[in-house]
Amino acid sequence: MLADTRIDGVAKAEAITPTKGRSLWRDAGYRFVRNRAALVSLFVLLGVVVFTIVGPFFARWSIEKIDWSVVGNVLSKGYPSVETGHFFGTDEVGRDLYSRVIQGTQVSLMVGIIGAGIAVIVGTIYGAVAGYFGGRIDSLMMRFVDILYSIPYMFILILLLIIFGRSFVMLFVGVGLISWLGMARVVRGQTLTLKNREFVEAAIATGAKPLTVIFRHIVPNLLGIVVVYATLLVPEMILLESFISFLGLGVQEPNTSLGALISEGSRTMQYGTIWQLIFPLVFFVTILFTFFFVGDGLRDALDPKDR
């Protein structure tokens, strides 16, 4: 009697909570959440993203409107203050830094995400195809990547920006041209080890065509490494864009980006208007820091043997 109820209870408990399989992604999720630096970084990063979306609603000045009451004595009147509506102060010509920093942050994030997106799509397909087919196709495709890789792309990108004019589109094209190379290499290497596994053999044995094998069986197994690499690519792309903006070859006025703001701020800091450097710098460093930590956390979570 007693034993019966106990068995009953166990059976009931089992019926209520069926054993869940722990997938790779669920495991990775647990590991990621346990990594405090990565988790905090993720929340800070989300905070920055939310700020760039919500922030403009609180702005009292647009990115190009000049506050004439400040012009000429930016040091004594253009400092950060709530009363004047310049929460981050003004820049050298009296434009509101709050709005400009928000736009700069948006541009930086966009560049990073577009660069990573192109890398994920083009790089994954390119690398998987090269790795899967192997042989002459592989060495031809990867030789092409090698050649592109050893060209000092920064100069080509600057050349592109000068010749075709400076614009958002050109910037994104330039970033996209470069970003996928590393991804293609990583993915190819991973594909080489994957394609000799039993499940690929099984798929081929059942008559799956090469492209089906690549997209149904190989690419899903690459996702872990692709996600990690893409996350680490974002700060690289942001650095690239900021570098170009710092040289004054990025987006055109009145549009701005964090690199351009840092460049302006570093030129004017000798007059004492230090906030023009500090605010963009803080946002810039925060974004890079958090992306690095999130990427690191993802790598630890998705690739446990690396720890």
Next chain:
Amino acid sequence: MIQFILRRLAVAIPTLLVLIVVSFMLMKMAPGNPFAGEKNVPQAVLDNIFARYGLDKPEWQQLLEYVYNVVFRFDFGPSFQYRDRTVNDIIAQGFPVTFTYGAWAFVLAALIGVSLGIVAAVRQNSWADYFAVGVTIGAQVVPNFVMAPLLVLVFTLWLRWLPGGGWNGGHWSNVILPVIALSTSYMANIARITRSSMLEVLSSNYIRTARAKGLPSRQVIFEHALRPALLPVVSYLGPVFVGMVTGSVVIDLYFSTGGIGQAFVNSALNRDYSTILGITVLLGALTIAANLIVDILYAWIDPKIQL
């Protein structure tokens, strides 16, 4: 060995040719011509100018002549902007400056980075290790164009120890800040790479054997562990070189050191296409050569690579 070098050259030379051809075609695609000023120049005069610069010939012939002059006579042609100077003059003026602080930065980054990495690995979890790891993380988010203003802010504006710009014939006080700004992030990366590979080597079996037979710690580290631990560092030297070449643009721009980067940005803003082209090709060739040397060095150090 010779065969290995020849195989590498078989990639390097086409890469260089691709670089020259692509840059040349980009230049030809640029709208307008370099001599279209505000004044209306009579057609006869324009024809004469075009003939002098060889622009009246078909483009394929111009390209062939350009490649021939660059490869066999090391002649980058006349500047389009400064009538009395050739591109070679402009390069000859800027190159020694860039080479001076670039070489210092390269040596400094390698020496200090490797030493820091070794110390951190040998004394793992000591204050030296935490210091090295902390510096590494910090330097990842402080690229040279952020480092430069910060250094000037501290050492020029606050402490007034060092000049914040100029070259002054290469006086030591003018060289220090550019070298630090250029080398910091690479130094940190080299330290990180050295540390992790050193840790891996130190935990391997043959190191335990060496310790077990009673060798002094110094001998184990420097004679047994260092060489394999440096392999990843050597393969990173190529990217370091590329980074320093592109970084010189920032250094020249920010510190007004008058190096080749300054010539590049100036010619970029002046649309002096022949100078941009010349500098791109020269720096591209240097990059490709540096990668080649790194490859050979790597193969020479690593006994696993069969030459």
